[in-house]
Every structure is written in C-alpha cells, then in structure tokens.
Amino acid sequence: MNTQLTLVSHQLCPYVQRAAIVLAEKNIIFKRIHVDLSNKPDWFLRISPLGKTPVLLVDGEPIFESAVICEYLEDTTLPRLHPDNVLQRARHRAWMEFGSAVLNTIAGLYNAADDKVLQDKVVEMRKRFEQIEAVLGDGPYFAGQHFSVVDAVFGPVFRYFDVFDGIADFAIFKATPRVRAWRAALAARPTVRDAVDPDYPHLLQRFLAERGSALSALMNH
Ligand SMILES: N[C@@H](CCC(=O)N[C@@H](CS)C(=O)NCC(=O)O)C(=O)O
Structure with a gap:
C-alpha cells in the first residue's frame, strides 16, 4: 500500500484498537494521533461526522466507523483476515x-x-x-x-x-x-x-x- 495512513485515535477507545490491530496484522505502517474526546477540536469534527474515533485518514481522505475501516483494509491489503468463503x-x-x-x-x-x-x-x-x-x-x-x-x-x-x-x-x-x-x-x-x-x-x-x-x-x- 503506497498511501499515507493516519489513525485518529483515543487512548481508551476499543474501536480504535480493532483498527490498530488489523493495521498491525497487515504490517501496514501508519501514524497514530490522539484526540481529546471531552474537548473535540474543530479539525476532528470536520473529518468525523459523528464526532467519534476512530477515523482513518487515507492520503487525507477520512473513513469513519471502525468496521468500515477494517473492511477497507481487507479490500486493499494482504494478508486477508476474513475467511475466503x-x-x-x-x-x-x-x-x-x-x-x-x-x-x-x-x-x-x-x-x-x-x-x-x-x-x-x-x-x-x-x-x-x-x-x-x-x-x-x-x-x-x-x-x-x-x-x-x-x-x-x-x-x-x-x-x-x-x-x-x-x-x-x-x-x-x-x-x-x-x-x-x-x-x-x-x-x-x-x-x-x-x-x-x-x-x-x-x-x-x-x-x-x-x-x-x-x-x-x-x-x-
Ligand atoms: N460505531 C463506532 C463507535 C465508535 C465510538 O463509539 N467511539 C467512541 C470512543 S470509544 C467515541 O468517539 N465517543 C465520543 C462521542 O460519542 O462523543 C465505530 O465502530 O467506530
């Protein structure tokens, strides 16, 4: 994958962790930044329509919802974690x-x-x-x-x-x-x-x- 990935995170968020685990299982290099969910910055609210973490920035394009992020990573990067069947x-x-x-x-x-x-x-x-x-x-x-x-x-x-x-x-x-x-x-x-x-x-x-x-x-x- 020749794209820049940034995982917008919160330190305690379990939904962030699932994305981080899938990224690591696929040996993808990514940057991780934390946001303060008790004081959400404007830039975060602009990329996260529901005001929630995680958001994955793919060359600056935001994907929100952890399950969707996992599916995107499945669609784009090996090894596949989902079953073939x-x-x-x-x-x-x-x-x-x-x-x-x-x-x-x-x-x-x-x-x-x-x-x-x-x-x-x-x-x-x-x-x-x-x-x-x-x-x-x-x-x-x-x-x-x-x-x-x-x-x-x-x-x-x-x-x-x-x-x-x-x-x-x-x-x-x-x-x-x-x-x-x-x-x-x-x-x-x-x-x-x-x-x-x-x-x-x-x-x-x-x-x-x-x-x-x-x-x-x-x-x-
Ligand atoms: N369905 C979402 C749930 C994400 C979620 O609930 N994130 C929490 C932190 S773990 C959040 O950002 N909460 C802030 C808020 O709701 O204001 C996903 O799977 O990504």
Missing part, C-alpha cells in the same frame, strides 16, 4: 457486530448507577460470553489457527476484564472455558498487546474510578 465471511461480520453489542454491555456495566443495575449487567455479560462459547471451536482463535477480524474485535473487549478482574470477582468467564482460552490467546498476540500504550491500565482505572458509578464505588471504597 462468502458465507463464513458474512458470519464473521455478524460476530463483529456482536462484539460491538458486547462493548455496549461493558459500558452499561461500568456506568451502572447502582448495585442492582451492575449485577444485571454482570448477568447479561455472562450470557453474551455463553453465546460465544457455543460457537467457538478448538481455537486458539475465533476461527481456529487463522487470526481474523473477529479476533481484532474481541482483543479490546477482553482487555477491559484485565482491569475489572482487579476490582472484583464478577465470575464472568466461569462457565466458558473456550472463551477463557481465547482470551488468553488474544492477550498473548503481539498485535493485540501493542494496540494500546503501556499506561492503558492506569488510564482505564482512572476513567472507571471517575464515572460516579457502582463500579467506581467498588474501586473507591
């Missing part, structure tokens, strides 16, 4: 979407106003991973030996739990051994590991502690 590729796209729903549940969990809502979100979270457990094979990745875009989506999902585990034992993965093994395989993958800065756990802890939520209370008591 059209039906399997469609299934992978569906599980990418499921990954976004899991991220919404995670946000619900860390924003829960009281213990009851927090517990509801924990139960919902366990159910989501049980659904994934039912479709996982022998691993180590979502579709076996081949690292796919679905893996790039779930690496950032699991990363939240590395910090949640230090707050309380929510037993999210107790009944899902295949998911546990998948989580470990993704944590060990260099492209997944390196998709965030080294101070990510500290930044996430601070973000969570400042939510004013039931989870913040657990951290601050």
